[in-house]
Amino acid sequence: MLPRATFALAALLAALVESGCGGAGLDAVPTAEVEQGTLSVVLGVPGELEAVKSENVSAPNVRGGLKITSLAEEGTRVKAGDLLVEFDPTDLVKEMEQAVSRLRIAQTKIAQKQAQQTVKLATARNEVVKAGLDKQRAELRVTDSETVPRVERESARLDVEESGLAVGRSEAALQSAQLEASAELELLRLEQDEAQAKVDQIERQLGQLVIRAPGEGIVLLTEAWRGGKRGKATVGDSVWPGNGIMELPDLAAMRVEAWVHEVDATQVAVGQTVSVIVDARPDAPLAGTVERVSDLAVKRNEESEVKHLAVTIALPQADGALKPGMTVRAEIRVADVPDVLMVPREAVFYSGAESVVYRRGLGGWSRVPVTLGRTNDSHVVVTAGLAVGDRVALVDPDALEAGSRPGAAAPVPTVSAGGAPAAAGIVPTP
DSSP states (O other): OOOHHHHHHHHHHHHHHHHTTTSSOGGGSOEEEOEEEEEEEEEEEEEEEEESSEEEEEOOSOSSOOBEEEEOOTTOEEOTTOEEEEEOOHHHHHHHHHHHHHHHHHHHHHHHHHHHHHHHHHHHHHHHHHHHHHHHHHHHHOOOOTTSOHHHHHHHHHHHHHHHHHHHHHHHHHHHHHHHHHHHHHHHHHHHHHHHHHHHHHHHHHHHTEEEOSSSEEOEEOEEEETTEEEEOOTTOBOOTTOEEEEEEOTTSEEEEEEEETTTGGGOOTTOEEEEEETTEEEEEEEEEEEEEOSOOEESSTTOOOEEEEEEEEOOOOOSOOOTTOEEEEEEEEEEEEEEEEEEGGGOEEETTEEEEEEEETTEEEEEEOEEEEEOSSEEEEEESOOTTOEEESSOHHHHHHHHSTTOOOOOOSSOTTOOOOSSEEEEEO
16 A cells, blocks of 8 residues: 555645646646647748630730720630620721722723723834835835836835834834833832732721630730729720730639748749648648749839749649639748657747746646747747657646636736747648
């Protein structure tokens, strides 16, 4: 049998526990057990979903006013051939009428010139034939007979020479008329070609006033400066050529465009695994992979000096429920810390530069200084001061006890529980 003194000591310890010696009653304080294992260091960053492939729809490069008369509603699912945007064709139709009129005038000029040249060239050809006949008649009078007076014989030879010159002149005149006719027609044809090109150009522009979907997607209207303010296009707006109107993302492949603070950017690398929590469906996280980290830090807000780097996160094939623009939280697994002791951040309290925990013992709570390692908003690594299996308080037992005594005011804690700074999240892996 145990000595009576041993029973007395055990009874005393039990009484101390029941009375809450060293702080609040043990059962009244929430606790956590010191764990040992591998911790995954996670960096949580905000982001948005975007399509891997997206068609940009812009106002066509045409002259004149570009007034929107029809516009697909944002969020509309479209397929190839569906109408996206239509512009008022009034100005181009008027311009087309003028261009067609100029083309017809040019065609009429060519027809008239061809008729005139037909008559002129026919006359020139007749002159060539007539001169040839005159020469033949003159040649018939030429003779060497002594019975014909010499004067007549010489006159006949002169007539032949003269008629030969006439033939040359008429042939030269015909050739000149042909060259002149060709040049005149060439100028008129250039005028006609220019008028035809203008008609063709306006016809193409008229076709560009109606924009149809090149494939399947969802309509996302683009914000731009319109009428002195930034906004999305609406029916009745007039836009400049080249102004963006909408995007048509392909929902079959999605990714995340996230932003990491420049201070944390060195922890992120291509190939790291990511858990993507979509705000609209937090119960179904997506597994992703860091695909690209920007080399340039930029200000996301002109009013802030804080800079971020863009991080592109690849996702598996989309299920159709995800939409571009949905906000997400991307938890990037930046490192694993193996074989460490850890406690919840709520278990650590601070007094000046000292970090302490309240460890549960047989006699109540003891204040234990600890040395901390990596931390975040969920857990903190303890490198010295605790052992596996220790139970620590998640609230200050002294403050809890003071607040529970009648008429007593709770003491002001030196620092609130869980106040340790964190550069990256730590999620315990059993």
